[in-house]
Amino acid sequence: MKKLYKDPVNLIVSGVGGQGNVMVSLVLGNALVAGGYFITIGETYGASQRGGSVMSHVRISSEKQFSPLIAEGQGDIIVGMEPVETLRMLKQFGNMNVVTIVNPRPIHAVDLIGSGAGAYPDLPKLLGQIKDLSAKTYVVHATDEAQKMGNPMLANMILIGALLKTGLLPLDETALDTVIKEMFPKAVAPNIKALKAGMELVSILR
Amino acid sequence: MANIDINAAGQSQLFIGNEAIARGALEAGIGFASAYPGTPSSEIIGSLAEVAKKQNIYVEWSVNEAVALEAAAAASYAGLRSLAAMKMNGLNVASDFLATIVLSGIGKKGLVLMVGDDPAAHSSSNEEDSRAVSKWLDIPMVEPGDFQEAKDMMKWLYELSEEIGSICMLRSVTRVAHARGNVRLGEIPATEHKARFENILDPRNTMPTSIMTIPTPLRHAFQHMKLDKARARFEESSFNRYVGPEKPDLLIITCGSGWLYAQDAVNTLKLESRVGILKLGTIWPLPENLVKKCLARADKVLFLEETDPFLEATIMEYSSSLSLESRRNIFYGKHTRHINAFGELTPDAVIKAIAAVLDIKYEVRDAAYVKKIEAVPQDYIMERMLTFCPGCPHRASYWSIKNALMMDGRGGFVTGDIGCYSMALGPAGFFMNRTHQCMGAGSGLANGFGQLWRFGFDQPVIAVCGDSTFYHSIMPALVNGVHNRANFVLVIFDNGATAMTGFQPHPGTELTAMGEPAQQISMEAICQAIGARVEICDPFDLKATTATLLDLLEQEQGARVAIMRRPCELVRSKKEKPPYKVKIDPEKCLGDDCGCNRLCSRVFRCPALVWDPVAGKTRIDEVICSGCGVCVDICPEGAISKEEVVLA
Numbered sequence: 001m002k003k004l005y006k007d008p009v010n011l012i013v014s015g016v017g018g019q020g021n022v023m024v025s026l027v028l029g030n031a032l033v034a035g036g037y038f039i040t041i042g043e044t045y046g047a048s049q050r051g052g053s054v055m056s057h058v059r060i061s062s063e064k065q066f067s068p069l070i071a072e073g074q075g076d077i078i079v080g081m082e083p084v085e086t087l088r089m090l091k092q093f094g095n096m097n098v099v100t101i102v103n104p105r106p107i108h109a110v111d112l113i114g115s116g117a118g119a120y121p122d123l124p125k126l127l128g129q130i131k132d133l134s135a136k137t138y139v140v141h142a143t144d145e146a147q148k149m150g151n152p153m154l155a156n157m158i159l160i161g162a163l164l165k166t167g168l169l170p171l172d173e174t175a176l177d178t179v180i181k182e183m184f185p186k187a188v189a190p191n192i193k194a195l196k197a198g199m200e201l202v203s204i205l206r
Numbered sequence: 207m208a209n210i211d212i213n214a215a216g217q218s219q220l221f222i223g224n225e226a227i228a229r230g231a232l233e234a235g236i237g238f239a240s241a242y243p244g245t246p247s248s249e250i251i252g253s254l255a256e257v258a259k260k261q262n263i264y265v266e267w268s269v270n271e272a273v274a275l276e277a278a279a280a281a282s283y284a285g286l287r288s289l290a291a292m293k294m295n296g297l298n299v300a301s302d303f304l305a306t307i308v309l310s311g312i313g314k315k316g317l318v319l320m321v322g323d324d325p326a327a328h329s330s331s332n333e334e335d336s337r338a339v340s341k342w343l344d345i346p347m348v349e350p351g352d353f354q355e356a357k358d359m360m361k362w363l364y365e366l367s368e369e370i371g372s373i374c375m376l377r378s379v380t381r382v383a384h385a386r387g388n389v390r391l392g393e394i395p396a397t398e399h400k401a402r403f404e405n406i407l408d409p410r411n412t413m414p415t416s417i418m419t420i421p422t423p424l425r426h427a428f429q430h431m432k433l434d435k436a437r438a439r440f441e442e443s444s445f446n447r448y449v450g451p452e453k454p455d456l457l458i459i460t461c462g463s464g465w466l467y468a469q470d471a472v473n474t475l476k477l478e479s480r481v482g483i484l485k486l487g488t489i490w491p492l493p494e495n496l497v498k499k500c501l502a503r504a505d506k507v508l509f510l511e512e513t514d515p516f517l518e519a520t521i522m523e524y525s526s527s528l529s530l531e532s533r534r535n536i537f538y539g540k541h542t543r544h545i546n547a548f549g550e551l552t553p554d555a556v557i558k559a560i561a562a563v564l565d566i567k568y569e570v571r572d573a574a575y576v577k578k579i580e581a582v583p584q585d586y587i588m589e590r591m592l593t594f595c596p597g598c599p600h601r602a603s604y605w606s607i608k609n610a611l612m613m614d615g616r617g618g619f620v621t622g623d624i625g626c627y628s629m630a631l632g633p634a635g636f637f638m639n640r641t642h643q644c645m646g647a648g649s650g651l652a653n654g655f656g657q658l659w660r661f662g663f664d665q666p667v668i669a670v671c672g673d674s675t676f677y678h679s680i681m682p683a684l685v686n687g688v689h690n691r692a693n694f695v696l697v698i699f700d701n702g703a704t705a706m707t708g709f710q711p712h713p714g715t716e717l718t719a720m721g722e723p724a725q726q727i728s729m730e731a732i733c734q735a736i737g738a739r740v741e742i743c744d745p746f747d748l749k750a751t752t753a754t755l756l757d758l759l760e761q762e763q764g765a766r767v768a769i770m771r772r773p774c775e776l777v778r779s780k781k782e783k784p785p786y787k788v789k790i791d792p793e794k795c796l797g798d799d800c801g802c803n804r805l806c807s808r809v810f811r812c813p814a815l816v817w818d819p820v821a822g823k824t825r826i827d828e829v830i831c832s833g834c835g836v837c838v839d840i841c842p843e844g845a846i847s848k849e850e851v852v853l854a
Contacts, residue, residue, distance in 0.1 A: 016590065018830070026220075026386075033220040033388060040466070041220075041386035045245070045328035051813045052592045065352050067466035068385035071474060071553035073571040088587045091579050095571055108816045108827070109590045111808045112633050119819065121586045129582055133575075143829070152829045 001036045001062055002170035008061040009169070010070045014089045015081030016107045017052045020156040024079065025056035027160055031171055031179045032060055042068025051110055053085055060169070077168055078134075079159055081142075082107050083126050090133040100134035101162050101202075102127070103155060105143035138162060140201050146194065154194040161198020173199075207249060211257040215393045223356045223383040224249035227291075227320060227376065230360025232261060233392045234316075237286030237399035239265045240274040242678065243707035244293030245329035246383040247322030251291055252708065255719040262399065267710050267719045270678045271296030275319060276303050279373075283313035283417060284401040287364050291320040294334040295644060299679075301339065307373055308343050308429055309419035316367030318360065319345075320376045322383050325463075325512040326550035329380075329706070331624055331642060333548060335514035336377045340490040344429045346436035347375040347490045348445065351465030353387035355487060359445060361392070366439060370432040377489070379512050381463040381550065433491045440488035441495050448500055450482025456564055457504035458483045459497075459517055464510035464551055471556040475568060481560065492520055501525060501535055508563050509539035512551050538563050593634040596814040597779070597832025599701055599772035600627045603745040604635035605810065605840070607668060607697065610755035611638075618666035618759065621648035621655070623680075625672040625706045627699055633811060639670070646671075646679030649696060653683055656692030656765070666759045667694040674704040674712040676729055681736075687765030688737045695758045696738075696767045698729060701774040709777055730769060739766040746772060748839050775832055784833025786848035788814075788826055794845035797822040802842050810840050 013024045022043060029039045042057040059066035075093030080086025080102040090098065104127060108120050131137045140162045142155035157180075164171055173195070180191045208221055210229045221229065228250045231239065241251040251265060258265040264281075268274035271292040281288035292300060297319075304319070321339075324330040340347035348363060350356040360376060367374045419425055440446070449469075450457075458481060460468045465485045472481050484500045486493070501507065501521075509518040518539040525533060540547040544559040561568045571579075594601040604627075611618040622628060622639030623646070630639040641651055652669035671680045676698050684696060703709040711717055713727040733740045741758060743751040751770070758766050798804070807815045807824050814831035815824055824845075835848035 017592075018595070029220045029386060033218055036218075038388050039220055039386070042381065043384065045380065045384065051590060051595075053590050064469075065354075065387055065466065067463070067470045067553060068381050068387070069467075069553050071470070071557060071570075073575075074474075084587060087582065091582060091587065094575070094579070096575055107830075108813075109588050110593050110811045110813050111804065111817055112591065112811065119585065119588065121583075121588075126586060129586060133578055133582075147829075 004060060004062055004170060005168065006076065007063060008059045008066050009076050010074050011058040011060065011077045011079065012055055012070065012075050012089050012093055013058065013079045013081070014053070014055040014085040016085060017054050019081045019107070020153055021054045021056050021081065024156050024160060025058050027176070027179055027183060028058060028169070028171070030183065031175045032169070034178070035170060035175060037062055037170070038065050040066050040068050053088060055089060077163070079163055081155065081159065083123065083130065084121065087126060087130055087133070090130060094133045097135050098133070099136045099166065099168060100130060101138045101140055101159060101166070102130055103142040103159060104139055105141070105155070138166065138202055140198065142198065145197050145201065149190065149194060149197070151190065154190060157191045157194035158198035158201065161195040162202045164195070165199040165202035207253045207256065210253045211261055211394060212391070213394070215391050218388045218390050220386050221353055221389045222249060222386050223350065223353055223378055224322070225253050226353045226356035226389045227360050227378065228253045229389065229391065230357035231289050232257070232394045233357070234287055234361045234364040235395045235397040236289050237263050237397065238278060238281035238288035239263065239291070240268045240277045241291040242268055242271045242274050242296055243704050243710040244296050244322065245707055246324055246378070246380040247291050247293045247320065248707045248710065250320060251719065252710065258720045261394070265719050267712065269713055271300040272303055275300040279307055279312065279317055281401070282315050282317040284403045285313060285315050286399055286401055287315045289318050289320060292322070293330070294321060294323045294336050295330065295332070297321050297336055297339055304339070304373070305343050306419050308345060309422060309425040310417045311371050312367065312373055314368070316364035317373045318363050318367060318376060319373055320378070323377060323379050323513060325379055331628070331644060333513050335516055336375070337489055337516045338514065340375050341520070344433055345373060345375050345490070346370070346433065347377055348488050349377045349462045350382055351462060351485055351487060352382070353385070353389050355445060356382060357389050359487065366436060370435045372429065372432045372436070379462050437491040437493060440491065440493040443488050443493070445487025446485065446493060446496055448482060448484045451479055452503070454482035454504045455480045456482070456506045456508060456560065457500060458508050458510055458560070459486065459500070459521060460484070460510040461486045461489060461517060463512055464556070467551055467553050467556040468510050470553055471560055474557055475560060475566065477560070477564070480564070486517065489517070492524060494524060497521055497524065498528065498532070502532065505534055505536055506563060507535050507537050508544065508559060509537070510545065510551060510556055510559070513548070515540040515547060591633065592629060593811055593813060594626065594629060595775050595832070596812050596830050597775035597834035598626070599745045599770065599775070600630070600635065600699060601810070601812065602748060602836045603697070603699060603751070603770040604630050604638050606745065606748055606751040606755055607638055608636045609752045610759060611666070611668070613752070613756055614666055614759045616665055618668065621651045621667060621669045623648040623671040623675055625675060625699070627670060627672065636809070645675050646683060649680045649683035649687070652694035652696070653687050653690070653692045656687060656694040657690070659693060668697055669694055670697045670699065672705070673698060673700040673702065673714055673729065677713045677727065681732065684733065684738060684765055684767070685736055691764040693762055694765055695755070696765060698767065698769045700729065700769050700771045701777070703774050703777055705774040705776065709774065733767045738764070740769065741767070742769045742771055744772060745770040746834060746836050748836065775834070779832060784831070784851060786833040786835040787851055788831055788833055788835055788837065788846060788848050790824055790826055791845050791847065792821065792823050794843050795823040796843055800843060806837055806841060806846070810837060812837055
């Protein structure tokens with residue numbers, strides 16, 4: 001079992017209901033449990049299909065089972081599937097050492113007369129805030145890349161590929177290939193292609 | 207859902223708490239399991255149903271929780287280990303039978319009732335602590351503190367149930383039931399299930415009497431003896447344990463989700479040498495000797511538990527029975543406001559409570575970083591209000607309800623029920639629902655409002671319910687309304703599934719939990735047989751639906767029914783491609799010059815209708831548009847159009 005760079009590693013996956021948050025945490029969790037680690041995953045409820053903010057907390061340890069929720073300011077890695085949701089997580093869980101992977105494709109909030117909820121912040125400024133609150137930021141155009149592949153949902157696997165390439169987690173491509181085959185037996189090829197695409201996108205950023 | 211019957215004894219799997227509970231039931235060799243879906247308990251029966259045929263067990267979604275518990279009890283009487291599962295509210299529905307099976311006893315095989323509590327009401331309309339029921343009705347209860355225990359406790363509970371001859375309860379909370387963690391698997395035994403109910407006149411009968419609660423006081427006394435037996439087992443149970451120094455400055459007493467939070471907090475605050483944790487897995491009856499020993503370790507005691515101060519009150523009560531010299535503890539918890547007596551536990555709340563009791567300062571983050579956070583403009587992190595999914599039939603149904611009530615003009619309103627459509631309390635359903643309580647409540651209320659005409663009440667009343675709820679708890683209210691000629695319209699949202707909890711089948715659907723053909727019960731046939739006028743609407747046809755509702759509102763002759771029939775979009779989209787390609791003509795959309803006040807993106811509020819502030823017009827987000835085409839009929843300028851998608 002590879003040693004973790006800290007124990008536990010606190011990873012947060014954030015996005016908007018329906019984006020596939022749970023899937024990302026489950027792929028990572030299954031691969032890490034197979035590698036012998038203790039994994040605890042906690043999630044947001046109720047908002048999962050209904051356009052609300054969602055997050056999954058993934059706690060990775062080689063020693064013991066941690067609780068399903070990360071305390072304020074204790075996030076180590078944030079995988080943001082949506083930029084506003086990434087910033088929301090940094091505000092609550094960020095710290096001087098947090099590493100962020102962000103998919104810059106916005107999902108607008110549903111508007112309501114008189115609420116002003118529909119106004120989406122200026123994207124470059126928003127990404128600037130994210131970088132300012134992170135020790136290192138990878139901007140991974142996952143949705144754009146996934147749409148080129150013909151299925152926006154593949155953005156999730158692209159982000160997993162990006163995370164893999166950062167080397168922060170004790171995972172290799174083989175471990176993820178195995179989990180992809182188990183979890184998506186009908187769509188192995190596109191998912192593996194997306195995983196590789198995510199790895200390449202991060203290589204370029206480096 | 208994970209494959210819970212994987213043949214991998216000794217290996218670790220990533221399971222949610224509910225899957226672990228289901229696996230535990232399989233490892234106990236159960237033969238029968240029944241439930242009504244409810245968050246956070248649904249995945250137990252859901253995952254058992256997937257493996258039922260292979261494991262040769264029977265699994266059903268029952269019409270409600272009372273029937274689920276009674277059905278599981280019958281299996282116990284006939285010699286099968288059996289399980290009933292439900293959420294906390296279901297326990298209320300099943301509690302009448304529960305109160306009596308405590309006295310009548312179970313069969314030769316174990317009966318376990320699993321209850322999922324939902325602290326913070328993530329997916330509920332109230333907060334409720336089922337542990338109180340175990341004390342109230344004299345039922346042994348355990349609560350797992352992590353995922354491994356969820357499985358192991360379930361298996362062990364069958365042994366206890368059979369040893370003492372009582373139904374036993376397993377309580378779990380959302381953060382255990384729905385969180386995921388490691389579970390090391392055990393063996394699933396090869397069980398040959400043979401069912402037989404021993405008749406009292408049968409010479410082979412070993413059951414001395416019929417199943418009954420009389421003589422009641424005597425049987426009540428028996429149950430207390432069973433509780434004493436359970437207590438003796440609990441004193442020795444490895445599900446209870448103390449970790450920490452011999453004489454800590456602070457003793458934490460915790461159970462359930464608090465166990466992991468307490469360990470994390472002690473770790474975060476680096477207090478391993480000062481704080482000890484007594485983790486209880488067996489909750490009721492209290493293992494008094496174990497508690498007494500631990501209370502002697504420290505003066506200060508902090509309770510961490512969800513939702514009510516159950517251990518807190520029980521242990522404080524118990525400590526008052528101790529001798530004066532051993533009564534030395536100062537108790538902290540919900541009664542001292544160190545922990546809230548509402549909502550769920552969080553790691554932050556636990557850290558704060560420990561720091562407060564021990565008078566320690568804890569800096570969450572360094573000042574420079576906090577400064578950066580404070581510099582983030584407030585409006586960068588906008589609120590995302592929950593709403594119906596793109597293409598959800600409920601949005602269309604409520605659009606018609608709103609318009610019909612407005613056209614009717616007599617101040618009519620909607621009494622609500624529990625399901626996705628509860629969101630009609632807010633802007634998702636145009637603030638139409640005016641009541642929100644429990645399953646069945648809206649129709650019961652409508653029965654009352656519907657009789658008030660004799661006191662000058664002249665507003666039309668629409669009670670709403672989902673299809674699964676109709677079978678669960680609406681039928682008696684409709685019988686009452688038709689019989690007593692109550693004046694209301696019942697709207698049933700028939701989307702073909704128990705959508706809120708994960709698309710479980712119900713009596714109106716084609717298949718059983720185990721995927722076998724079911725006898726479908728027609729809701730319109732039931733309503734007609736009761737004697738109600740019944741209209742069936744396609745909610746996507748806004749014009750016709752509104753007209754039908756208006757007609758029903760005007761009729762004013764007893765209870766009448768409109769069925770809004772359209773499959774849940776999440777179910778439909780898994781089987782079919784979007785029916786339409788929806789477009790907005792930027793020439794026709796007048797934006798803020800229209801005078802419609804952005805009707806589509808700010809009132810109708812489908813998430814796929816996005817206001818583009820640069821163009822000053824609405825556009826379609828193609829990634830999330832479901833292609834239902836309903837918005838075509840709401841744009842006053844006719845700027846939205848739909849084109850049928852021709853499948854290649």
